[in-house]
Amino acid sequence: MKFGTKILHTGNEVDAVTGGVSIPIHHASTFKQAKADEFGPYNYARSGNPTRDALEAAIAELEGGVQGFAFASGMAAISSVFLLFSRGDHIVVCEDVYGGTYRVLTSLFNRFGIEATFTDFTDMEMIRSVLRDNTKAIYAETPSNPLLKITDLQAVAGIARDRGILSIVDNTFMTPYLQRPIELGMDIVLHSATKYLGGHSDVIAGLAVVTDAGIAEQLKFIQNSFGAVLGPQDSWLVMRGIKTLKARMELHQNGARKLASFLAAHPKVEAVYFPGLPEHPGREIHESQAGGPGGIVSFRVGSEKEAKKVMENVKLPALAVSLGAVESIISYPVTMSHAGMHPDHRKKVGVTPDLIRYSVGLEDPDDLIADLEQAIG
Amino acid sequence: MKTSTKAVQLGVGTDPTGAISVPVYQTAAFRHPAFGESTGYDYSRSGNPTRQALEEGIAKLDGGIRGFAYASGMAALANIFLLFKAGDHLVVTEDLYGGTFRLLDKVFCGYGLTVTYVDTSDLGQVSMAVTDNTRAILVETPTNPLLKVADIPGISRLAKDSGLLFIVDNTFMTPYLQRPLLLGADIVIYSATKYLAGHNDLVAGLVVVKDQELAEKVYFLQNSVGAVLGPQDSWLAIRGIKTLGIRLDRQEENSRYIAGWLSAHPAVKKVYYPGLPDHPGHSLQMEQAEGFGAMISFELAGRAAAEQVINRVGLISFAESLGGVESLITFPSFQTHADMDQAERERMGINDRLLRLSVGIEDVSDLLADLEQALEGGKVTL
Numbered sequence: 076m077k078f079g080t081k082i083l084h085t086g087n088e089v090d091a092v093t094g095g096v097s098i099p100i101h102h103a104s105t106f107k108q109a110k111a112d113e114f115g116p117y118n119y120a121r122s123g124n125p126t127r128d129a130l131e132a133a134i135a136e137l138e139g140g141v142q143g144f145a146f147a148s149g150m151a152a153i154s155s156v157f158l159l160f161s162r163g164d165h166i167v168v169c170e171d172v173y174g175g176t177y178r179v180l181t182s183l184f185n186r187f188g189i190e191a192t193f194t195d196f197t198d199m200e201m202i203r204s205v206l207r208d209n210t211k212a213i214y215a216e217t218p219s220n221p222l223l224k225i226t227d228l229q230a231v232a233g234i235a236r237d238r239g240i241l242s243i244v245d246n247t248f249m250t251p252y253l254q255r256p257i258e259l260g261m262d263i264v265l266h267s268a269t270k271y272l273g274g275h276s277d278v279i280a281g282l283a284v285v286t287d288a289g290i291a292e293q294l295k296f297i298q299n300s301f302g303a304v305l306g307p308q309d310s311w312l313v314m315r316g317i318k319t320l321k322a323r324m325e326l327h328q329n330g331a332r333k334l335a336s337f338l339a340a341h342p343k344v345e346a347v348y349f350p351g352l353p354e355h356p357g358r359e360i361h362e363s364q365a366g367g368p369g370g371i372v373s374f375r376v377g378s379e380k381e382a383k384k385v386m387e388n389v390k391l392p393a394l395a396v397s398l399g400a401v402e403s404i405i406s407y408p409v410t411m412s413h414a415g416m417h418p419d420h421r422k423k424v425g426v427t428p429d430l431i432r433y434s435v436g437l438e439d440p441d442d443l444i445a446d447l448e449q450a451i452g
Numbered sequence: 453m454k455t456s457t458k459a460v461q462l463g464v465g466t467d468p469t470g471a472i473s474v475p476v477y478q479t480a481a482f483r484h485p486a487f488g489e490s491t492g493y494d495y496s497r498s499g500n501p502t503r504q505a506l507e508e509g510i511a512k513l514d515g516g517i518r519g520f521a522y523a524s525g526m527a528a529l530a531n532i533f534l535l536f537k538a539g540d541h542l543v544v545t546e547d548l549y550g551g552t553f554r555l556l557d558k559v560f561c562g563y564g565l566t567v568t569y570v571d572t573s574d575l576g577q578v579s580m581a582v583t584d585n586t587r588a589i590l591v592e593t594p595t596n597p598l599l600k601v602a603d604i605p606g607i608s609r610l611a612k613d614s615g616l617l618f619i620v621d622n623t624f625m626t627p628y629l630q631r632p633l634l635l636g637a638d639i640v641i642y643s644a645t646k647y648l649a650g651h652n653d654l655v656a657g658l659v660v661v662k663d664q665e666l667a668e669k670v671y672f673l674q675n676s677v678g679a680v681l682g683p684q685d686s687w688l689a690i691r692g693i694k695t696l697g698i699r700l701d702r703q704e705e706n707s708r709y710i711a712g713w714l715s716a717h718p719a720v721k722k723v724y725y726p727g728l729p730d731h732p733g734h735s736l737q738m739e740q741a742e743g744f745g746a747m748i749s750f751e752l753a754g755r756a757a758a759e760q761v762i763n764r765v766g767l768i769s770f771a772e773s774l775g776g777v778e779s780l781i782t783f784p785s786f787q788t789h790a791d792m793d794q795a796e797r798e799r800m801g802i803n804d805r806l807l808r809l810s811v812g813i814e815d816v817s818d819l820l821a822d823l824e825q826a827l828e829g830g831k832v833t834l
Contacts, residue, residue, distance in 0.1 A: 107769040118787070119773055146678075148679070150676065187564065277479055303522075303523050304655065395482060
């Protein structure tokens, strides 16, 4: 079955009882049991809810994993996966990781004895050089946020496999439509489903998919114990979003290609980061592991002053955090998505005040380009 | 203003349109009016107007300065445990909700958090358990499922003297019946799934604090870990809280009848309900709370008798959870407290003869009739 068909027919899209073609929103917090020694498939909605189950099964199917898990936010998904580790464990993380992920590692999990080393994931030697005896996982984002750096997932998965440790990837920017990391050998896939999967800026949600039954059991235990689960209404909205994933992603990247070409040719734009551009350093690897460049374009306009001018003058995109929605969103990583990162670390990885991140929506690309043109001036 | 009035008025007057019911803000992000400006909302994980109405409402009800809403009661508790660090020690009620026990015993112990479980209805045991690295005391009162009552002002003095955080899980009482922050506690926690929402129709957790510095730490964790409550569920929780007073009045009235009736029933060996005059925490409960709540645990002669009741109840649903308008019955040793060590459970009295009843708002005569036929072994009705 083609992926575009699969997103509509994961096998979890019809209510088994009534035949309803949209899964019902089960609000029940608890489920009546038949007998004292005969428990049904559901007992308490934190532990399992039919609406959330349908979403979890769908994302597992789309990513090609053994089990999916839905959480209250992308950060709740990421935090719950970090809870797989214990005091004394070490994780290697790509240096230009999402600011929120950096924040929980450096100001929360560190207090409980989990250590993280951040390094450049475009270079496998850098990853190998920071591995330790107590390293338990390698954590990647590709393309990275906001500089769209590409990590070779097969190579990362290989390093992890050789060491017997876990490989984890945040696949938010790509979605399983464009990139299926499990097929490339990765062990755990994470999503802020708030972004492309939900796709409408109307829900906060996180997803995780795992490939190993033992890890699935551990994560199920954490999801239930830690309780950062996604509610039924939000689970339903994410499923609704996924139905149009292919159509949206195609339009997102079509717009992003045009916008990136326009920016690349603009004299006031100093640099454009988009894996669809021929000169992008990670293009070859990206094309080998993903089905398209995605819909995020970052660019530099020379100075903080110029960046602010653009942000102030654009009319179509919403000046807002988040990304991956039908509406275009323009954001300023230094004070928005990467505010949680230490300023020195931001500077080191290139998240500087002249950088703008553009999440290309489904508006007509010509309108978006005309708007950017007047804003850049 | 009375708590029941505050509860009904939750969220009223907060929306600029004048809408009496707070709108469901089903949005992930908020457009900034201009560069460097914000409406006060950026991203719904960090703050959402519907969730905020709930958070401000619960803070008002509990007499705190700030409230926090989470994806579940366990997510709320987990967020509070994340205030601590490896090497810290907590003193915790021994017969507390099994999920809290599991979280501490199976998740946080892996991060170097140590816990001593004591009978918190005995102030001496609490005091004895405090060590140099103790950072907090966590109490459930009345406890789940044995309804033991802890002395909130007494423990709060002990906590203050030793510089410890005092955390109370107030799920069984709600601010309508008990306001721990006003009795000296620092943090109050709820599974809002239970009485606050009250309709067995959502999973949610709440936290309230009364200190600004602590509020900022909790907010940092809420936003960083992101185990937040969605807008639809926040709205449902608000909707539930509006009827908190009338629901609990009726639930408690029913419970008093049922507890008395169970006490007189020959098949029932023991009844745990703080409203019974012979309950050891009865007078303390009257001092620190405005009621006894609607949870009753009772012990039968053996496991077979307990199973018979579970299998024969008709009106009362055999299901986990509690606090809703519909009555529920559970088997704590196999459900809510299954994660505890069996010997420990037995020692405390959480045995395979014990049942826990969450009394709903049905007519009490129907509930009594259902219990009667279940206990007597009469024919199954309904």
